[in-house]
Amino acid sequence: MREGYIPTITELQAFSACARLGATTRAALALSLTQSAVSRSVGTLEERLGVRLFHRVKQRLILSDAGRALHRDVDRLLKDLQQAAMTVMAFGGHADVLRLAVLPTLGSTWLVPRLAAYRSVAPNMTFDISARLDVVDFEIDGFDAAIQRGDHRVPGSHVDVLMQEQLVVLAAPSLLAGRSILADEELSNMPLLQQSTRPTLWLDWFRDAGLDSRTILRGARLEHFDMVVNAAIAGLGVALVPEVVARAALAAGHLVLASERRLIGDQPYTLIYPHRSQQREAFMQFRDWLLKEIAE
Template sequence: MRRSYVPTIAELEAFRACASLGTTIRAADQLGLTQSSVSRSIGQLEDRLGVALFHRVRQRLVLSDAGRRFARDAEAILDSLHEAAVRTMAFGGQSDVLSIAVLPTLADRWLIPRLAGFHAAHPHVAIDLAVRLETVDLETEAFDAAIQRGPAEPRQPGIVRLFDEELVVVASPALLDGRAALDDAALAALPLLQQSTRPTLWLQWFQVAGIDPRTTLRGHRFEQFSMVVEAAIAGLGVALVPEVLAERELTAGRLVMASPNRIAGEVPYRLAFRPGSEDRPGLREFVRWLTAEASAQSLRS
């Protein structure tokens, strides 16, 4: 049951128009309503809230202190409703919409380039994709599934292991200046690009090399791996990144391997969903498709 003091959308629209235009006549013209209906909406809104939102000054409406404060909130509410309606309308004609959270660089460089294949096979399923760096809580957040890094034990309910993470050192050919892959001492002498959400990666790389760890933590710092990859292409330094996120640049020759070595990530990439929800046709089809794509990725690695 709607609380009696909660405004209606019509009242909010009338209020916003009056606040912007200063008269009920001009507000009515903008909204395609009669002046009396706009005046009635304003009166009802003020009655609901128990406060005067306008001062009536020489046939003009001037916002009161309470009205000025409420105007910001009303504007945000109406804009939010508009955006929600537009987002929903964009899924017209789709019988199933999957809301999926994914790591940002994995979305840009691995998932999105493959989604055309999923859409061709399952045109009735629409994907609503959002990026998340932090672990998603599927019990409290409005996502059907999440593609991130995390533990993935066999037969763990609601978890599908996709592929392991392998980190490699890459650099622009210009930075290496014709040199072959470098040993750790030579790498440590170059600028080391840092990933701010995983700040210990270079420490892990150099942990058995006997190199002063303080020197491995210096360098330009970036929040996302996509930024680290672009910085490496620009020649700002060498980057330690998951190989899957730099495949495109390595294939095109924009980056080269700066070391023959690689290290394993601590946890794999995985797909997580609420146990039992895979019975939903759209999610079941997505899980099957994503598992096949991940298997192909594992074979290439």
């Protein structure tokens, strides 16, 4: 039940328009309401909150101190409500919508291209996919599942291991100048592209090779793996990225393997989901399809 002091949407819209336009007549025109309806809404809001929100000065509305404090939040709340409504409308009447949080590059290069094939399995399903690097709180964020690295589950959630992460060294053919495979000593003299959210990858690579890694951290620094892949395609340097996110570039010949070695990531890719998602037939169908897709 709504508390008596909580404003209605109509009151907040009238207040916001009056604060922005400085007069009930102009606010009424903007809201397609009558001037009396706007005045009544503002008056009711002031009575509800027990404070004067405007000073009436020569037929002009001037925000009071309390009004200015309220105005800072009201426009944000109305904007959030509008965005929430538009998000739901964008589902286009689909009965089943899965909200997924996915690692940015894995989502764009690996998951999204496969979703078209899922239509034959679930033609009435649609997705709301967000890029997330951080641990997901399903109660706060409202996601049905997350595809992450590692077992970052919150209490009451479940995890399925999807696949191990294998990192490979890639470069544009032009950067290698006719060479195919480089020794680690040769790699250490190349411009090495850095992934800013996982800054130790090249350190781990050269440590695994038994080389001193203190002198090799050079090259552009980029936030996501898809940026690193694109930088490598452009010839800006050598990339150390998960093979799964670079398969398209390898298949197209935009990049080639620059080392025969692979580095196994310290954490696998996982599907994490709350207990409530297990009760949704639509989610369990997607989960089973995803695990089968990976196995094949």
